[in-house]
Amino acid sequence: MRIKKFLPLIFAVVIISCSKDEELTVPKTIDPLPSANVPVQDFMWKAMNFWYFRQADVPDLGDNRFSDSESYTSFLQSENDPGAFFDNKLLYIQDRFSFYNSDYRELTNSLAGISRSNGLEFGLVRKANSEEVFGYVRYIIPNSDAATKDIERGDLFTGVDGTTLTINNYVDLLFGENNTYVLNMADFVNGDIIQNEIEVSLTKEEALAENPVYISKSFEINGITIGYLMYNQFTNEYDDDLYEAVLGLKNLGITELVIDLRYNPGGSVNTTRALASMIYDTNTDNLFLKKRYNDKIQDQLTESQLEVYFTNRVGSTTIEPAGLSKLYVLTSASSASASELLINSLEPYIDVVQIGDVTRGKNEFSTTLVDDRENSYLYTPTRVNKINANNQWAIQPLLGRNENADGFYQYTDGLVPRYNVKRGLWKLRDFG
Structure with a gap:
């Protein structure tokens, strides 16, 4: 069942950096008839035609699908409910993750943990x-x-x-x-x-x-100092809290770390990159991930815009990495997107020991699109006054996929744990 109301996240936020001279070019498309009252459907089709990763696989999103305003308008009017239009007319049949919300504020608040x-x-x-x-x-x-x-x-x-x-x-x-x-x-x-x-x-x-840094504690076991961090959403508004937790464990002298991502459905790519850098290293020459978009966008981007490297900063703070060579990650079927990205992107560099259940299987990334046509439909907090006042809807479609430094991305069936551990629901233990 696709729930129209926005639920806890299975997505990864991505931001494309372009200078004024490198702005993406959105091809000119047909407009609906002036008398048609379909601003939401028109926004959805145009944004999906340009950004959607599977655009080439959806015939109704084809660049030459409509020859005139009459046929385009008739298509937009085929569903009165914009949500049904998005689900039934614009999505690739195997897309499990793209969604919409009738109020962009509700969606963006949820992405911020509110x-x-x-x-x-x-x-x-x-x-x-x-x-x-x-x-x-x-x-x-x-x-x-x-x-x-x-x-x-x-x-x-x-x-x-x-x-x-x-x-x-x-x-x-x-x-x-x-x-x-x-x-x-x-x-x-x-x-x-x-x-x-x-x-x-x-x-x-x-x-x-909700502060996603739920628990941070350490243990002394057989003379080894072990850190435990339960982290429930990759939310960049709490990056300082996340770094404070990891730095606190580092200062306690941990040599091993367990990160509990069992209930973490994903979130910000930038936060994922920051956490990986806190755990491993801040060498900005190390490739964290490489992005792949649809051909329409891929051809407009440079290599520097497609490659994301480890970082040495959280906001204005310089990261002191823990420098660990091994990481234990607890997962469940609810662990998705950015949780999987952390595992996959660290595996070329350190030993990642996954324990628990097979993850959700989301190797794609997405971002929030709104009816701001001068900004290529990208949601930008400083431009909310530019969003079409007659259309407050937002969509969160899949934009592309993430590959790690080894080029691996094939985990749509989920990341399989090294140690498969399942617990009955009546045996849920205290965290940590």
Whole structure:
């Protein structure tokens, strides 16, 4: 099911740097008839025609698909709902990750770790041979409403407001506009999930900010100092906190590091590069990744715009790298995009020991596109006043794929752990 409301991320943000003389050229395309009221669909088609990585594989996105304004307008009007138009007319059939939002502010806030939330981070599982769904608590965001309630990691729930969760109603019940809902809790009994009498009321708050640096601690085991970092989203707004955590572990003298990315769905490429540099080295001659776009864009970019190197800075701060030669990474099926990028881009340089489950399998990157045609549709915070006032929609399409320094990118089925470890949902342990 494609959920129209923006959910926690499976994407990687990328920024293309161009000087005034190197700006990308967006080819001239046909405009809809002046009488047509389709600004969102027109924006979506034009942005996807230029940026979409699989543009050549979608016949309706072809450069010569329309011969005149009449045929183009008729196509744009084929779906009244812009979301349905995006899903049904513009996406490559195997695209699992491109999405949209009717409000660019909601989307960009979510990318910054800000959302309307009660602070409960959970997973959902469909019961075997049933339409019913149950939830399990992954973790609680500090300073949230959930943090004040009697609910914790590993707890189970089967209903909301007395209604049993199913594959048909869970979106409305859990992700709808309701500010408050009551979870009907459950226990694991003799191999089944059974509802109990416990109820937990949770209230969503606007603009709840989550610091993705969830836990940073160290252990002394057999004379070895080991660091543990649970990191839940590659969010550049918290890069200073991330560096403070890694530097703190380095100053404790760690010689080994475990990074827990089990619930990290991805985020910023620049943050991923910074974290890799903190862990390994800040030699800016070492290639971190190489980007591949569709041919229309690839041909306009120079090698320097396609290659990304390790960095020696976080903002204005010089990085003191930990200089580790081995990294342990905990993964799950929810580990995606930038989480996978960290593993793949470090593997040419250090021994990365992946432990847990196979990752999601997203080797592509994306960025936020809005109806700012003078800026090639790229969302830029300083240009929000340039966005078409009649169209506040945003799309987050796949723009290309990432290759590591060895040229490897073939993990669309997920990165396979060296040590495959799965736990039953009723056996969730404390972090760290």
